[in-house]
Amino acid sequence: MRTFTTICGILIGVLAVLTPISKAESLPDKINIDSLQNLYAPVVFGHAEHIVRERDCAVCHHHTNGAPAAKQLCIGCHRGGHEVKSMGCKGCHDKEPFSAESVNQKFQNNLIFHQDKPGLKASYHLSCLGCHQKKGGPVGCTDCHSLTDSGEEFYKSGKHAPDPKKAGKSGH
Helix, strand or coil, rough: CCCHHHHHHHHHHHHHHHHHHHHHHCCCCCEEEEECCCCEEEEEEEHHHHHHHHHCCCCCCCCCCCCCCCCCHHHCCCCCCCCCCCCHHHHHCCCCCHHHHHHHHHHHHHHCCCCCCCCHHHHHHHHHHHHHHHCCCCCCHHHHEEEEEHHHHHHCCCHHHCCCCCCCCCCC
16 A cells, blocks of 8 residues: 555656646747837747746746736735636737727726736836846846847937037037
């Protein structure tokens, strides 16, 4: 009987370790984050690399896996957990959270009011930078982002930067 219990325990342990890996096999290895492609080249997110490193999808996909809410503030409305259709950030975080459409939608439906929910760009930065600061990952803007030609033109940098020889004494 003791041998049977030991074998069952070992099998359960092996399954617990391998289950997240087997689920990850059907997921993309890399994800292009291109929500600001008009100004920046897409950021290539090493999804597979982060799955191996974190071993817990809820680290990034914090409200998508059906787990009950963890924050006391959320439990008032979100007593039980539920899975969502989209695991991506775009599924919950608006690209333009302060657009008239987004603001009107929030006021018309108090169940999605979440004033505290950051927009898409902020959610990427809060999640990525917070973790990178704790664990020694890249934190500089250009570590992940490179301007496109239209981005350089918009920010007046690179080949679109003002010619210092033509600038006045004040630099303008």
